[in-house]
Amino acid sequence: METLADAADHGTDVCSVPPLRHPRPDGQDSYTISEVVAFTGLTAHTLRWYERIGLMPHVDRSHTGQRRYCNADLDWLDLVGKLRLTGMPVADMVRYAEMVRAGDHTYSERYELLEATRRDVLARIAELQDTLAVLNRKIDFYADAGHAPASERPR
Amino acid sequence: METLADAADHGTDVCSVPPLRHPRPDGQDSYTISEVVAFTGLTAHTLRWYERIGLMPHVDRSHTGQRRYCNADLDWLDLVGKLRLTGMPVADMVRYAEMVRAGDHTYSERYELLEATRRDVLARIAELQDTLAVLNRKIDFYADAGHAPASERPR
């Protein structure tokens, strides 16, 4: 059974940065929206929506007005994806994006936001660990042949 | 009538089961909706809604029709709360409740559902661990005085 120690070993620090970085090297980094869809797993709708609400910088356009994403856009989407996994509301991510746009004087504010998020993530992990224990207990009962846990309630 | 306290001591994991079980002993377990609100942190609206959609068994009523919850109801709400933390959709929890109501022949189905949930939780924890690493890295950059991480994008 997996405990805190076990889960914690999944490297909270070094070495867990994905080895695959960018599909194309800097300089030739120009992706259509559908390439970004393939790379990020987001839908084109969502990418356009992110841009509309200010969660993406205004993306480069081809001479005919079509979006052309660059490597830095991919990196930003990666971070957004991570923040989304933490359950951070989109509105907060937009605030963060605005701070980045606003410049250097927002460093401490950004730091605060990330720290708060980090605390949330740690709390969330602890919650899940707790839930896991309950789940394991219940599963053991069910596996243990045919009698249900005492706490089953409905009807 | 056996309770979670008993089940908890089968301890697949140490010490993470809350020591406070029921506000009142079995036999005098009769709670108004607002007591349950205080105990669970859910709103009265939500409690009534859970009942409407079949996520709660039909709760006992006083002679004038007001809800009177029992200890087993509290246990069930506790489990629901845990499952909710896993991100399980309410519809799935309703399916689970229906299976419990349906009787013993649903054991294996219930087992499957819990197992699948367990896998989800483990995956989710791994994701969060990964996110934590990214967060830590970014926070280090910010803490490391005034220069932003390379991947900052907006504007």
Added chain:
DNA sequence: CGCTTGCTTGGAGTGCACTCCAACGTTTTA
């Protein structure tokens, strides 16, 4: 050239999980 496939826009629609409302009955406190 025509065909298919891809991209553009603003605005409307969807699904989930609540959340609130009005209008009224019940219980507790002063």
Added chain:
DNA sequence: TAAAACGTTGGAGTGCACTCCAAGCAAGCG
């Protein structure tokens, strides 16, 4: 006993994060 607090209902409303739509350019291919 009167007022305040708490409870009931069905149905409508909210907020979030997408998700889809129609109508119309644009690009690549045989």
